[in-house]
Amino acid sequence: MLLARSLWARFVWLGVALAAGGVLLAAPAPGQRKSTDPVPVALAWAQAQRDTIAASLPDGTSYTPVIFLDAHSSVGTAESKDGKFLRLMLTGADAPARQLRALPVGEHPSFQTFTLAGDVLAWAEGTDGGHVRLWSMNLRDSRPARLVTTDTGQAAFYQSQYDLVIAEGRLRWAARGTGGETEIRSVALTGGPVEVRREAGTWQLSAWPWLVDGVNSAAGATTLRNLSTGRDVPVVHARKRATTDCSPTWCRVVSLTGDGANRIELMHPDGTARKTIAGDNSETAIADVAPLDRFEVYSQLGPNSDLAGSTGLLVYETTTRRTVEITPSAGKILYRGGVLWWSTGNLESIVWHSLDLRTV
Numbered sequence: 001m002l003l004a005r006s007l008w009a010r011f012v013w014l015g016v017a018l019a020a021g022g023v024l025l026a027a028p029a030p031g032q033r034k035s036t037d038p039v040p041v042a043l044a045w046a047q048a049q050r051d052t053i054a055a056s057l058p059d060g061t062s063y064t065p066v067i068f069l070d071a072h073s074s075v076g077t078a079e080s081k082d083g084k085f086l087r088l089m090l091t092g093a094d095a096p097a098r099q100l101r102a103l104p105v106g107e108h109p110s111f112q113t114f115t116l117a118g119d120v121l122a123w124a125e126g127t128d129g130g131h132v133r134l135w136s137m138n139l140r141d142s143r144p145a146r147l148v149t150t151d152t153g154q155a156a157f158y159q160s161q162y163d164l165v166i167a168e169g170r171l172r173w174a175a176r177g178t179g180g181e182t183e184i185r186s187v188a189l190t191g192g193p194v195e196v197r198r199e200a201g202t203w204q205l206s207a208w209p210w211l212v213d214g215v216n217s218a219a220g221a222t223t224l225r226n227l228s229t230g231r232d233v234p235v236v237h238a239r240k241r242a243t244t245d246c247s248p249t250w251c252r253v254v255s256l257t258g259d260g261a262n263r264i265e266l267m268h269p270d271g272t273a274r275k276t277i278a279g280d281n282s283e284t285a286i287a288d289v290a291p292l293d294r295f296e297v298y299s300q301l302g303p304n305s306d307l308a309g310s311t312g313l314l315v316y317e318t319t320t321r322r323t324v325e326i327t328p329s330a331g332k333i334l335y336r337g338g339v340l341w342w343s344t345g346n347l348e349s350i351v352w353h354s355l356d357l358r359t360v
Contacts, residue, residue, distance in 0.1 A: 038314055038325035041355070045324065049359040053352040055343075057089065057097050067114040067121070068339035069139070071356040075100065075121060077111055086111075088123075090139060100137060101145055103127065113157045116337050117166035120189065122148065124155065124164060124173075134164075134171060136189050149187045151194040153177075158204050158215060160287045161336045167208035170195075174205050184211070184227065199225070210248045220244035221251065224269060236271030250290035250318070266296055266318065277316040277323070285313065286335040294318050295357055297335060302328070313342055315357075326355065 041048070049071040057063050057078055065076035073092035080087055080102065086109045088101040100121075103109035108128035115122050122136040132152045137145040153175030157163040165172045166189065175183040182203040187194045203211040209228040214221035220243040224233040235246055242255035246269055253265040253274075262282050267274035281301035290296050300312035313330035316323050331343035331350070338358040345351050 038323040041324050041326050044317075044322070045355075045360045047359065049356040051093075051354050053091075053341075053354060055345075055350040055352055057091070059097075063089065063091070065334075065341060065352055065354075066111060067116060067336050068341060068354055068356070069116065071339065071354045071359070074341075074354070075114065075139075079105065101125070101135070113159075113163040114336065115161070115164040115166055115171075120166060122164055122166060122171050122189070124152070124157065134173075134187070136171065146191065148189065148191050149194055151185075151187075153183050153185055153196070155185075156182075156204065156215075158287060160204065161291075162205040162207065162288070165205050165208050172205065172208070174203060174211075182211075197227070206246075207248055212246050214244070218243065221246040224248055233269055235269045236267070238267075238271055238274070245287075245289050247289045247293070249293045250296075252284065252289045252296065254284060264296070264298055266290065266316070275321070278314070283311070285311075285333045286340075288335060290318065291335055291340075292338060292357055294360075297333070297340060299330065299333060309346075310344070315340070317360075327353070 051071045053065060053074065055063055059081050061078045061081055063076050063078045065074040068074045075088065075090050078087050078089050084105055085102040086105055087099050088111055090098045090100055110126050112124040112126055119138050119140040120136055121139055122134065124132050124134055126132045132155045133150050134148040134152060135145050136148050148171055155173055155175050163173065170186040170188055172186040175185055177183040177198055181198045181200055184197040184199060185194050201213055202215050203213050204215050206212045209226055211225040211227060212221050213223050219237065221235050223235060224246060235244060235251060237244060239253060239255050242253050245252050251267050251269050253267060255263050257263050261280050263276060264278040264282050265274060265276050277296055278298050283299050283301065285297045285299040294317060296316040298314055300314055302312060305311050310329040310331050312328045313326040313333055314323055315326060329344055333342045339354055339356050341352055341354040343350050343352055
């Protein structure tokens with residue numbers, strides 16, 4: 001998302017990033033802020049845990065976080081200093097960086113999706129052969145990573161925190177089946193045979209034990225399915241020419257107003273509690289709907305967004321019905337497992353920032 005830009009624009013952007021510090025924004029005096037204005041994060045969530053993470057490791061290699069344990073500790077990727085391996089690294093404030101896995105760069109490796117349950121981290125990795133393998137590791141002991149299975153089918157990942165799910169002692173994921181089916185696959189975290197459950201249609205995993213359909217539909221979700229009970233919950237579609245994405249609790253409806261502006265709404269799957277939370281130049285920022293059933297994360301385009309390669313990052317809080325400004329200038333925006341993180345900076349200098357929404 002960080003685009004090439006003129007030298008003048010880089011200086012402007014760097015100044016904004018340094019002044020904002022990611023989240024530590026000076027809050028305006030109460031009398032200077034309208035009740036409908038976004039509340040600065042430092043004022044709204046002063047107790048929330050957050051941190052700033054360098055985009056390089058002590059050995060000088062570039063580091064990209066892919067999942068956070070909390071606001072201060074993360075797992076991410078970095079090439080080895082000699083450029084021969086892509087490493088999976090665990091970093092934190094109280095311990096040196098620790099290598100979890102290393103894959104030869106010559107095999108064009110990728111770490112594709114991650115999930116965390118307690119101390120257990122699981123992930124999918126692949127190489128240029130195209131085959132996906134699932135691994136797991138207990139991050140609190142010294143045992144090496146364990147290959148869980150190579151029997152992954154045609155695994156389907158959608159940049160959601162639910163692409164991989166650890167539930168009831170098993171690692172679970174969705175895969176494309178034949179004849180318009182979706183395979184819901186699972187395997188014990190210790191390895192063993194893979195169990196396959198087939199569901200007609202195209203589905204993706206949501207909060208366990210739920211599935212949601214509409215992955216390949218312009219209209220989005222129409223049904224939620226509980227795998228434990230077999231119960232289907234229909235999703236109300238109250239607007240034409242809108243895309244609806246759902247969790248078991250909330251649905252996000254994205255549409256255009258009559259004058260062509262964007263509109264983002266939240267509602268329950270049955271259509272109740274419907275509320276417009278953002279409009280004008282707003283855009284969805286993450287795949288997951290209403291993280292923790294409390295927040296909706298979105299971005300706001302500004303007049304210099306195309307030039308600077310950045311957007312405002314905002315969060316709507318469903319319990320208070322207020323909007324919180326996280327930063328006016330975010331580059332990449334990601335979320336997983338309760339932690340929101342984003343980048344600031346430019347092509348020469350990137351800084352990562354984290355906010356643990358579980359501590360709000």
